Amino acid sequence: MGKLLVKEKEVVVPGEDLAEGMDLLPGEGCYRDENKIVAARLGLVKVGGRLIKLIPLSGKYLPKKNDVIIGKITEITLMGWRVDTNSAYPAMLSLRDATSEYIAKGANLSQYYAIGDYIVAKITNVTSQNLVDLTTKGPGLHKLKGGRIISVQPTKVPRIIGKAGSMVNMIKKATNSKIIVGQNGLVWIQAEPKMELIAVEAIRMIEKYAHVEGLTDKVKEFLDKAIKGGR
């Protein structure tokens, strides 16, 4: 029977032994060295049955198919738009994936998306060379107008969204704001100026205490206090 050498939810560093025994399996962020399972990155240990994996605590965004991201238009080309994805790899938004409208030949593309615009887009394809294709056709995908964009650590995004969007919905409701969380670590917030600031602070708080238990209650407490104090 395999033996765990570290506690669950412990922070481990690359090269640290996690478990012993051939019946346990190395998951994401781990590898096997003889009969041991070893950490291959810095992360938080998570055990699910026989599988041991690591939840990353830091790192840049790596484009993944079907992720909804917030991107910035950096270039207009003959075939469409080039978009900065807040990662090492820029993405392409081709003409036919950009809009269902008819775009005439030689039309001025900046009337759809101009350089510097932020868009909510979905990744349709990522090649082995990490060439990324985007689409803005689909529910909830559009150009962003107004509001503000903050950047958070991409590894904390699942925590900001919460289970089935519980965390972000709580902030939205409390501050009466519109929030879009991109998987790439960019977050768009629009609300009354005061509420916008409170929402930003709440998100920063989640980012800082991402792996503390009972975070939802803590954020709730903060929101109640901040909104009452602000009025």
Add this chain to the structure above:
Amino acid sequence: MSYKRKDRALDEPRAIEAKVGVIKRADGSAMFKIGKTTAYAAVYGPRNIYPRFLADPTKGILRASYAMMPFAGVGERVRPGPNRRSREIALVTEQALLPVLDLSEFPNSVIDVIVELPQTDAGTRCAGICAAAMALADAGLTMKDLVAAVAVGCIDGTPIVDLSKEEEDYEGEVADIPIAVLPRSGKISLLQLDGEIDKENLMKAIEMGKKVCRKIYQIQKAALKKKYEVTK
């Protein structure tokens, strides 16, 4: 004939200190201090690579840079900018770190490791490698292991560990051997030799160095864990 130290044992390194996350804007960063030698390392990336022709379509590349600050402490001003020595050390730093890194996830991109030393008292490339390894782990990259490094050597036929500048400049037979060790496997990813040493003493010195590297690894590990410890 045999060399003696006043303040510490022959196989004992100077006081070591390490801290992770010292440069907030970087993707990963660390400070490593051994005696009076202080190294800071910052990691940026994976990010877009320029100039474009350097890109490797099969895997990401690691690009290290090394610099001593002008006031770093050799007595006279260190001229800023790359020179032959810093180019060499950047190269061996890259090669010492590459065996643990898995960059296949990041084709056509670069990971920049920038090492700066505000104060030096020998053993700078080793301190730089120790700091860089921590910074790479802090940046969340896939790594098989960390890398620990220390300079070993031999003075008048006596193997010693972690030479200070004073010892490097000792009048007599001195060998200076920086080594980097992957603590899990005990494999060596950097081995340079300056001076003369016989085989027996070399093996002895490397064994002593490996022991110290295991100690350094514990310090690196503790520093990394400290940054990410859950703040209640």
